[in-house]
Amino acid sequence: MGARQASKQATRERVLAAARDLFEEIGYEATTIRMVAQRAEVSVGSVFTSFSGKAELLSQVMQDRLDALYAELEQMARHLRGSTADRLRSVMAVHYGFETRRVRLFVVYIGASFVWETGQTVIPLGRNARLRAMLADILRAGIERGEVRPDADIDTFVDTVLAAYMWNYRLAPQEGADAQAMIAVMDRQIGLLFDGVAARPA
Amino acid sequence: MNHQSINPLPDQAAGMTRRTLAKMHTRQRLLGAARRLFTSRGYDAATIRDIASEADLSTGAVFASFSDKADLFNEVIIADCESLFQAMSNVAEGASVAETLLALLGLGYSLHQDQLPLTQAALGFSWVRDQKHEARYRRVAKLVLNRLAEVLTAGVERGELSSELDVPLTCEMLLDSYLCNYRKAIFDGWDTATLRARLQDQIGVLLAGYRAAA
Numbered sequence: 001m002g003a004r005q006a007s008k009q010a011t012r013e014r015v016l017a018a019a020r021d022l023f024e025e026i027g028y029e030a031t032t033i034r035m036v037a038q039r040a041e042v043s044v045g046s047v048f049t050s051f052s053g054k055a056e057l058l059s060q061v062m063q064d065r066l067d068a069l070y071a072e073l074e075q076m077a078r079h080l081r082g083s084t085a086d087r088l089r090s091v092m093a094v095h096y097g098f099e100t101r102r103v104r105l106f107v108v109y110i111g112a113s114f115v116w117e118t119g120q121t122v123i124p125l126g127r128n129a130r131l132r133a134m135l136a137d138i139l140r141a142g143i144e145r146g147e148v149r150p151d152a153d154i155d156t157f158v159d160t161v162l163a164a165y166m167w168n169y170r171l172a173p174q175e176g177a178d179a180q181a182m183i184a185v186m187d188r189q190i191g192l193l194f195d196g197v198a199a200r201p202a
Numbered sequence: 203m204n205h206q207s208i209n210p211l212p213d214q215a216a217g218m219t220r221r222t223l224a225k226m227h228t229r230q231r232l233l234g235a236a237r238r239l240f241t242s243r244g245y246d247a248a249t250i251r252d253i254a255s256e257a258d259l260s261t262g263a264v265f266a267s268f269s270d271k272a273d274l275f276n277e278v279i280i281a282d283c284e285s286l287f288q289a290m291s292n293v294a295e296g297a298s299v300a301e302t303l304l305a306l307l308g309l310g311y312s313l314h315q316d317q318l319p320l321t322q323a324a325l326g327f328s329w330v331r332d333q334k335h336e337a338r339y340r341r342v343a344k345l346v347l348n349r350l351a352e353v354l355t356a357g358v359e360r361g362e363l364s365s366e367l368d369v370p371l372t373c374e375m376l377l378d379s380y381l382c383n384y385r386k387a388i389f390d391g392w393d394t395a396t397l398r399a400r401l402q403d404q405i406g407v408l409l410a411g412y413r414a415a416a
Contacts, residue, residue, distance in 0.1 A: 163378040
């Protein structure tokens with residue numbers, strides 16, 4: 001990478017780190033591009049060279065975190081053991097463990113994602129695609145192992161898990177819940193849902 | 203209904219002083235104006251000044267009833283939640299728990315379909331509002347959750363659902379799915395019928411493990 005490219009990359013990293021910290025500290029509404037530029041020690045103009053606005057900044061901050069999260073998940077997926085329900089629980093537990101390291105940021109992200117206009121250069125709150133596929137795969141493997149009913153509505157099951165997964169994050173601002181607390185709730189929710197798809201004993 | 207309504211209905215107005223009634227009417231006017239402007243302009247662009255003007259009142263009148271814009275917005279959301287709860291009380295028991303639950307929550311989709319920008323802003327706001335506003339909202343949301351719990355409990359008592367059913371957990375998950383579906387309306391243009399169909403499937407998977415043995 002040429003010196004100019006490297007410098008541009010470094011600026012981008014600083015801007016994203018500044019944005020991430022500000023969003024986490026004061027939330028989405030209060031953060032301005034000017035503040036981000038100031039924190040990153042760059043000009044407002046150079047922020048706008050790489051990012052169309054606040055929405056794209058937050059979206060990119062979260063997208064960059066995904067790489068780290070999925071590295072952890074891929075590691076863990078190799079060693080998934082236990083019942084189908086427990087495998088689902090493990091995948092969700094990794095998510096909570098990861099996101100709660102910056103829980104305020106994730107809560108800010110969920111909130112902001114509702115008010116983004118379609119058409120803005122944002123990556124929608126759809127990490128669901130990879131997570132969705134992972135959960136569906138575990139369920140399908142469960143069918144093959146005879147733990148899950150062959151007629152199980154996998155798509156709706158996954159939808160419902162993801163809705164509960166997301167909404168559990170409200171426990172952080174509301175009750176100061178940590179990863180353990182949220183994982184405990186998710187475990188019960190997965191159990192409840194799994195009762196509906198468990199194969200009948202032969 | 204035997205709950206203490208936060209916004210008294212007109213027929214409860216008898217017995218209130220003229221001053222209290224006047225204050226109540228001012229509040230209703232402001233909430234109506236706020237709802238209109240938050241819907242048409244979004245949360246950021248709607249100002250207290252514009253809302254006061256829309257209601258034909260002074261900004262002083264706004265601050266007499268509400269501490270700031272966030273407070274006003276929270277009260278608009280709460281008023282909507284109360285309306286939903288009141289509308290729910292007119293829904294008759296369906297042939298099954300699933301049918302009744304769909305009728306109740308589907309009402310929410312119908313009531314919000316013409317004010318999607320407001321719902322969008324409300325959902326975003328729900329993630330960042332302060333403790334005080336959150337506590338106030340939760341008190342009203344509990345009314346809706348309790349209504350859902352009543353339906354589930356009745357189903358258990360009737361023998362339609364197993365007594366193993368975790369009623370409070372199921373209610374929360376029903377609400378989670380109901381709220382999450384709004385993302386489809388907001389970003390993918392799903393209409394009320396499509397939202398209901400999806401919710402119907404979600405109700406199905408939530409109850410699937412607890413249908414009492416025939």
